[in-house]
Amino acid sequence: MKRARPSKSRTRHAPGAETLAVAARAVHQVRNDGRSADVALEAAAERTDRAAVRAIALGTLRWYLRLEPALAPLLNRPLSELSPQLTALLVTAAHQVEYSRGAAEAQVHLAVDASRIVGEARASGMVNAVLRRFVASRAELLATVDADLSRRHAHPRWLVDALRASWGDRVEQILAANNQHPPMVLRVDPAQMHAEDFLRAWRAMGREANSLPWNADAVVLEHAASVQTLPGFDTGAVSVQDAGAQLAAPLLGAQPGMRVLDACAAPGGKTLHIAQRTPGLKDLLAVDDDALRLARVRENLQRAGRDAVLVTADLTDMPPSLAGERFDRILVDAPCSSTGVIRRHPDIKLLRRPGDIESFAATQARILATTFELLKPGGRLVYCTCSVMPAENQGVVAAFLAREPRAQAAAWPESLPRPPGLLDAPVGWQLLPGGDAGTDGFYYACLTHAAPSRP
Ligand SMILES: C[S@@+](CC[C@H](N)C(=O)[O-])C[C@H]1O[C@@H](n2cnc3c(N)ncnc32)[C@H](O)[C@@H]1O
Numbered sequence: 425m426k427r428a429r430p431s432k433s434r435t436r437h438a439p440g441a442e443t444l445a446v447a448a449r450a451v452h453q454v455r456n457d458g459r460s461a462d463v464a465l466e467a468a469a470e471r472t473d474r475a476a477v478r479a480i481a482l483g484t485l486r487w488y489l490r491l492e493p494a495l496a497p498l499l500n501r502p503l504s505e506l507s508p509q510l511t512a513l514l515v516t517a518a519h520q521v522e523y524s525r526g527a528a529e530a531q532v533h534l535a536v537d538a539s540r541i542v543g544e545a546r547a548s549g550m551v552n553a554v555l556r557r558f559v560a561s562r563a564e565l566l567a568t569v570d571a572d573l574s575r576r577h578a579h580p581r582w583l584v585d586a587l588r589a590s591w592g593d594r595v596e597q598i599l600a601a602n603n604q605h606p607p608m609v610l611r612v613d614p615a616q617m618h619a620e621d622f623l624r625a626w627r628a629m630g631r632e633a634n635s636l637p638w639n640a641d642a643v644v645l646e647h648a649a650s651v652q653t654l655p656g657f658d659t660g661a662v663s664v665q666d667a668g669a670q671l672a673a674p675l676l677g678a679q680p681g682m683r684v685l686d687a688c689a690a691p692g693g694k695t696l697h698i699a700q701r702t703p704g705l706k707d708l709l710a711v712d713d714d715a716l717r718l719a720r721v722r723e724n725l726q727r728a729g730r731d732a733v734l735v736t737a738d739l740t741d742m743p744p745s746l747a748g749e750r751f752d753r754i755l756v757d758a759p760c761s762s763t764g765v766i767r768r769h770p771d772i773k774l775l776r777r778p779g780d781i782e783s784f785a786a787t788q789a790r791i792l793a794t795t796f797e798l799l800k801p802g803g804r805l806v807y808c809t810c811s812v813m814p815a816e817n818q819g820v821v822a823a824f825l826a827r828e829p830r831a832q833a834a835a836w837p838e839s840l841p842r843p844p845g846l847l848d849a850p851v852g853w854q855l856l857p858g859g860d861a862g863t864d865g866f867y868y869a870c871l872t873h874a875a876p877s878r879p
Pocket residue numbers: 687688689690691692693694695711712713714717737738739740757758759760791
């Protein structure tokens with residue numbers, strides 16, 4: 425039988441050039457088309473090298489704002505005059521030179537081949553020359569760039585200024601933590617498995633993980649792993665969830681027989697936690713305005729044999745489908761700038777604009793006002809975000825408390841251990857990236873609905 429010859433396109437380029445080109449395309453789509461990295465990487469989902477594409481693209485997005493200005497002096501014209509695709513390729517290749525284990529010269533060869541793959545063959549000589557000079561002089565180029573704080577940490581200047589205005593001396597801690605590779609953190613459902621059991625099973629597989637002193641259900645893997653390899657993942661005994669996010673359900677403190685609303689629920693990490701923590705709820709409603717994302721809540725719950733009523737609705741106004749409903753507990757995990765999870769989503773640094781914070785805050789205020797109307801007197805509402813911007817956090821909650829006499833701020837529950845490094849905000853609590861708990865950045869506030877006074 426005749427063997428099919430490898431196609432020319434497979435032999436023409438050095439192995440790895442296509443991986444680099446696909447990663448560069450994803451970087452380009454984030455940088456120039458404003459797509460999220462997850463969406464941009466969907467094109468690579470079926471590729472055998474998808475893990476490598478993802479690692480290169482996310483690494484490049486993490487360091488984009490440090491590498492791009494380091495390359496600029498090597499060009500004989502402003503970067504803005506290059507095609508955006510070519511700039512993305514140069515920065516992606518510079519990332520591989522600076523941050524990958526591969527030999528720098530080999531990365532230059534790959535980039536030259538990749539320039540042909542992305543349709544920039546005419547620029548291949550320039551790519552070669554620029555990257556060779558980058559290899560030769562990157563120490564000096566980066567030293568110059570690193571004199572500037574925002575470039576050293578590869579963050580947009582407006583974000584660094586906003587973080588400094590809010591967090592003063594903690595700004596460097598936050599910026600450095602945002603560039604760390606995030607740990608893979610699991611939540612173990614104690615009704616099915618104890619964290620110790622997971623650790624034993626994981627170590628028996630030759631892997632390492634650690635428990636957290638302040639959260640008996642959390643396990644931090646030493647190295648990230650595919651979820652299919654996790655003992656107990658298939659049955660929902662184990663879920664992937666940052667330890668900061670694991671605080672939402674305990675703060676909510678739902679009890680059997682209660683009606684619970686998970687507002688802004690998709691993809692359902694916290695819905696599942698609520699369902700697993702409190703069997704015997706009277707109702708669990710998961711609401712989100714994105715029907716596609718809401719479908720993932722069902723998938724998440726089904727894995728663990730749980731269920732909830734799913735409602736697609738925009739909560740910036742009272743949806744007719746919920747008007748008149750009352751709940752004992754409401755979780756509002758509001759859409760936000762995601763500035764607390766930059767280590768997991770480095771594309772946030774390139775996607776967010778200064779005006780976004782104000783516009784998120786306006787949406788959050790409306791969602792909080794709508795959902796509070798759905799809270800029973802005596803009920804509890806937990807408002808949270810994965811933002812570190814006070815305007816989206818205590819700003820929203822304090823303004824709401826000031827205009828809503830029925831709402832009161834509640835204290836941290838005595839029965840719940842405080843994570844180390846948890847900061848008391850003027851109202852609510854903040855976890856910062858790089859804080860002692862090692863979590864993502866999160867904000868939480870608990871509100872109660874004052875029961876009507878007796879006549
Ligand atoms: C932070 S995410 C929620 C994460 C989720 N709670 C979890 O733990 O998996 C915020 C969610 O709010 C939804 N959302 C955004 N605007 C909304 C609105 N106006 N009404 C309802 N949901 C909204 C988004 O679609 C997104 O799924």
